[in-house]
Amino acid sequence: MKDQKLTTQDKFINYRLDTRLARAGNSPGQFHGFINPPVVHASTVLFPDYETMKSRDQKYTYATRGTPTTDALSDALDQLEGSAGTIIVPTGLAAVTVPMLAFAKAGDHCLIVDSIYGPSRTFANSLLHRMGMEIEYFDPHIGAGFGDLLRENTSMVLIEAPGSNTFEMLDVSAIAEASHQVGAVVMMDNTWATPLFFKPLDHGVDISIHALTKYPGGHCDLLLGSVSANERCWNQLLDTQYQLGVCAQGDDCFRVLRGMRTMKLRLQHHEKSALHVAEWLDGQNQVARVLHPALKNDPGHEIWKRDFSGSSGLFAFVLKDASETQVGEFLDALQLFELGYSWGGYTSLAVAVDTSDRTIAKAPQGGRLIRLQIGLEDTADLVEDIEQALRKIRQVEGLGADEV
Numbered sequence: 001m002k003d004q005k006l007t008t009q010d011k012f013i014n015y016r017l018d019t020r021l022a023r024a025g026n027s028p029g030q031f032h033g034f035i036n037p038p039v040v041h042a043s044t045v046l047f048p049d050y051e052t053m054k055s056r057d058q059k060y061t062y063a064t065r066g067t068p069t070t071d072a073l074s075d076a077l078d079q080l081e082g083s084a085g086t087i088i089v090p091t092g093l094a095a096v097t098v099p100m101l102a103f104a105k106a107g108d109h110c111l112i113v114d115s116i117y118g119p120s121r122t123f124a125n126s127l128l129h130r131m132g133m134e135i136e137y138f139d140p141h142i143g144a145g146f147g148d149l150l151r152e153n154t155s156m157v158l159i160e161a162p163g164s165n166t167f168e169m170l171d172v173s174a175i176a177e178a179s180h181q182v183g184a185v186v187m188m189d190n191t192w193a194t195p196l197f198f199k200p201l202d203h204g205v206d207i208s209i210h211a212l213t214k215y216p217g218g219h220c221d222l223l224l225g226s227v228s229a230n231e232r233c234w235n236q237l238l239d240t241q242y243q244l245g246v247c248a249q250g251d252d253c254f255r256v257l258r259g260m261r262t263m264k265l266r267l268q269h270h271e272k273s274a275l276h277v278a279e280w281l282d283g284q285n286q287v288a289r290v291l292h293p294a295l296k297n298d299p300g301h302e303i304w305k306r307d308f309s310g311s312s313g314l315f316a317f318v319l320k321d322a323s324e325t326q327v328g329e330f331l332d333a334l335q336l337f338e339l340g341y342s343w344g345g346y347t348s349l350a351v352a353v354d355t356s357d358r359t360i361a362k363a364p365q366g367g368r369l370i371r372l373q374i375g376l377e378d379t380a381d382l383v384e385d386i387e388q389a390l391r392k393i394r395q396v397e398g399l400g401a402d403e404v
Ligand SMILES: *Cc1c(COP(=O)(O)O)cnc(C)c1O
Pocket: 091, 092, 093, 094, 096, 117, 160, 164, 189, 191, 192, 211, 212, 213, 214, 223, 224, 225, 342
């Protein structure tokens, strides 16, 4: 199946996940023993003669169709995801749109979880809709009722768990099994968990999507996405990437592969620190609710515990009875947490979440939603920063420093 690969590093396939993360995806033997893959900057690839050029069996033919650097990253991801093939695209958003374009068909029906990443919704509502697909959003808490939404012409199902910003869990295996009964292709945005904490293809998903921008990159300095497919979907996915010309550059692939070598260690810190901050927030008077599936009182906790092997550093909380002004006061008072989009890097970040584009999965009542990305700083400094910022929210309508 991997017709465009220089080499398949199957050497590590029988080792445990962490070993694969540390070692898979380069072939020192191919490059004079240098342990990391070379960064190939290329458009043209030369052929030795006309016969070879005509036959089309040379491994590399043009840089839009892969280079040894993009292949090193694809191979590593295949070994982590258990996929038949992985394409690398320029952004995490392209990792959502390219597979959707690969399987979109006018007149078909597409189901999307309502807590999907915002820009994925915009793409579905505009471009996919214009192509003639019917888009329907479903409640992340739908449970067994999901089966009732499937139609004969449902050809795509896009899920994300936990949900973007509101962190609802889904029974992925049940959704995949029901969807396959009508022949739909099931795609999952797995960015939050990374392949270390959840492997969608093991739960029946056909296509696993990652914003490599986040934990795999890990240093807030690049954009990249990956799409890993099972045998059923691989050829159509690869063909679509070729048709669209949406390919990645070697420098970014190299940096993601390097980031991945330390991803397990970084995630261990993100996980522990985020849980500590989440539990601390859960005990504060000014906090109405914490949305984090690894917390025992979270509605998604049972599914998370059953299916996931860990949690990452991104979660949200509801600032009790807060006005927009008070949210602004809190965010501006933070010293260590920075204000900024994206996550998965070493810096702690905070954003005010707007769920007004949702049809069903709105933020919980009782206040305003704030999302935190817990970085690699000392956890005690982060808690102190939040504590002092909560104290700075001015006392209006019963919320203020005297209630802390
Ligand atoms: C950030 C993100 C993306 C998009 O990644 P970019 O590289 O920023 O385009 C897609 N899905 C999820 C869940 C994300 O958090």
